[in-house]
Amino acid sequence: MEFIKEEIEDMSYPEPSRIKHEDTEEQIEQMEVKQQHKLNDIKKLCDFKTQGTKAKMLHTCSRENLNKHMRVHTGEKPYTCSQCGKDFIFSSHLKKHLIVHSDERPHVCSLCGKSFSRLISFKRHQKTHDGVRDHVCSLCGKRFTRAAHLKRHQRIHTGEKPYKCSYCDKSFTQSVTLKSHERLHNGEKPYHCTQCEKSFKDAGGLKIHLRIHSGEKPFNCDQCGKDFISSSHLKQHLIVHSDEKPLVCSLCGKSFLRLNSFKLHQKTHDEVRDHVCCDCGKSFTKAGHLKRHLRIHTGEKPYKCSYCDKSFNQSGSLKSHERLHTGEKPYYCTQCGESFTHLSSLQTHIKKCCT
Template identity: 70%
Template sequence: MEFIKEEIEDMSDPEPSRIKHEDTEEQIDQIEVMEQKHKLSEVEEKHDFKTQGTKAKKLHTCSQCGKSLQNQRNLNRHMRIHTGEKPYTCTQCGKSFNQASGLSVHLRIHSGEKPYNCVQCGKDFNSSSNLKKHLKVHSDERPYVCPVCGKSFSRPDSFKEHQKTHNEVRDHVCCDCGKSFITSSHLKQHQKIHTGEKPYKCSYCDKSFTVSGNLRTHERIHTGEKPYHCTHCGKRFKDATGLKIHLRIHSGEKPFNCDQCGTKFISSSHLKKHLKVHSGERPYLCSFCGKSYSRLDQFKLHQKTHNEVKDDVCLDCGKSFTTPDNLKQHQRIHTGEKPFKCSYCDKSFTLSGNLKSHERLHTGEKPYHCTWCEKSFRHLSSLNAHKKNCYK
C-alpha cells in the first residue's frame, strides 16, 4: 500500500530540514531535565522520599522480577506490568492503560493537543518521548543497521519492521479477506477499508480519511503549506511523495516502463495516463469540434483553443499561450536555453521530446509500429503520415 512508509512514525514523512547534532543533543538534554524535575516533584508530594542524606533509603523489592523501587506506591504501579492490570480507561474509545500518565498522553489523540514542539522544524507532538524519537531525524543518528542490505534506522521499532521485509514475516492477518501485513498498525489501517471507518475529519471541508497522514496532506490544500522543498531548484511540495517524484526530473530516473513502446516515466500515474494512447480509449469528447482525447488535461487545453483563452503571456515579446508549460518552452527562444543534452553527442535541445527523437538516431530505436504492414518508425508523426498512405 502506498501510504505505508518505510520508517513508520505517527509524526509523518521525512523531515524537510537538517540541523547540527549538537543542537539536537541540547534539546534532548532539556527534555530529560524537565522529565527528571517532574518525577522529583511527584516523589516529594508523596512524602516517601527521605531528604536527609544521613538516613538510608528504604527500598521496596518486586517479588516477581527482583527490581527495587523507592516507595510502596512505585512498587504498586510497577506490579501492574506483571498482573496486566490496566485501571485507567479512556471514556472515548475504551482503551486502557496501567498508568495515569499513559491515559493522559492518549487523550491528546482525541483532543488534538500537541504540547511538545520541535524547535528545528516546528513539528508538534503529543508526548516528550515522541519528540525525543523525532529529534534523531535531525541529528542523522541511525544506530540500527540492517546486516542484509545495510540500510540504517534511527529507531529500533522501525529497524525491526524493516527486518521483517527480508524474512517475509507477515504475521498480522485480516480476518475479512485474508490479506497479511508486517505490523499490527498496518493491519488496523487496512481493516478500515472493510469497516468504512474514516475517523480523521478535515477541519476545513467535509472530507474524512482512514489514515491521519492522509488528512495532514489533504489539509495542506486548504492552508497552502508546502513543507517539502527541492534543494536543486527550490520548488516546494505538500507531501514527501510529490518531492520524491520531482527529484527524478533532476536525476533522470524513470523507473516505470511501458511494455508496449518502451517509453519510460517518472511515476506510475504518468505511465497509467500514457497507456490510454495504446488502448485507443478516448473518453473526453470536445462538444465544439468532436475531437476526442485520452487524457483530461489534454482535453482541457484543447477547449482553451475554442475559448481563445491564452492567459500566459511572454514579457519579452507579448506572445500569449494557453498553458504555463508552453510559455516556458517559448521563453527558451529568448534565453537560448537548451537544457536537454544528448547522451551520445554534443547536441542540446529546448524540448525533451526533441531530445528523445534525436537519440533514436544513435540507438536505432523505432518504437512506433504500423498495425497494417508492421513497418516501424522513430517518430509518431512519421507513423501517422505513413498510415494515411498504407490504409489507402
C-alpha cells in the first residue's frame, strides 16, 4: 500500500515517569507490553516500500504518525470540503483539493489552451494529445491513460461491484456512484446553488440546474431546432417526432407518448379541474394553465422582446415573435427541405403539399 507522508502529530505514548504515581511497576510493564503488541500488529498490516529517485527506502508506521496512517486502513475521512461535500483523510489533501474551487489554474496546455489547477491533472491531460494510453485491458484490448480507469473498466468483464449500499442490497462498480445513491436514503444534498436556495445530491444535478439561471441549452433537436438543458430532456422530446404512442385512452381512443400527458388528458374525462381562478372562477387541469390565465386579469407580460419594445404573457409567444427579427426558421420539411418560422406552418405545409 502506498504511503503518503503527512505532517507529524504528537501521538507518543506517555513515559513511565509521567504515569500517575498510583500505578505500580507491574501495571506500567503490562501497559507497555500491550502497546508494543498493538504496534507490532499494525506493522504487520502496513509495512511497505516506496520507490525513491535514487534508492529504495523502507518505511514502517511509527508511534508518531500511527494515528494518521490508521485512517488509510479504517477509511476514516474527517476533513470535509464545505463547497462540494467531498471527504479527505488528511488536512493537506483537503487543502490541495480546495484549489479546484478557486479560479487559480496555473498549468496551461500549449496545444489547446485548457488550464488546470494541479500539475498531475495537467500531465494526464497532455497524454490525450500525445495519444499515450499505456494501460491496456488484457481481455478486450481497450486502452486507458490512467491505471484507475483501467481498473474501473475491468469490472465490466468481471461483474465485480465492490461498493455496497449500507441501507439496501444494491451494489456499485464505483465509489462515487455508491455515495450518490446513499444520498437517496439519507437525504443529504451537499451541492448548493449560489443563486437560489435549491440543493442537490450530486454535482451533475447542480450543473444542469445552473443552466436554468444562465439560459444555456446545449442540447439541440435536429428535427425541429428546439433546445434543451440536458441530454435526458432531449431524449424525452425526440419521442414527439416518432410515431410511437403507447398510451391509449380507453374512453376516446386518443393516444399519447408520455404518461404525464396521458394522465392530464384523463382529467378532462373525469372533469377534474382542481386549479381554480379566484378572480373569475374558471378552472384548469394544470397549475401552469392557471398561472398563464391569471395574466389576463393582472395584465402582466413578463416576456420582453430583446429587439423591440413588445412584451408577451407567454415565453412561447416571445420566442415565436423574435424569429421575425432574426429570420430563424427552425422547422424543416423532411420531404422537400422547405423551412418555417412556426411549427403550425410546417404542419399545414405537410398536410397540403407533402401527403
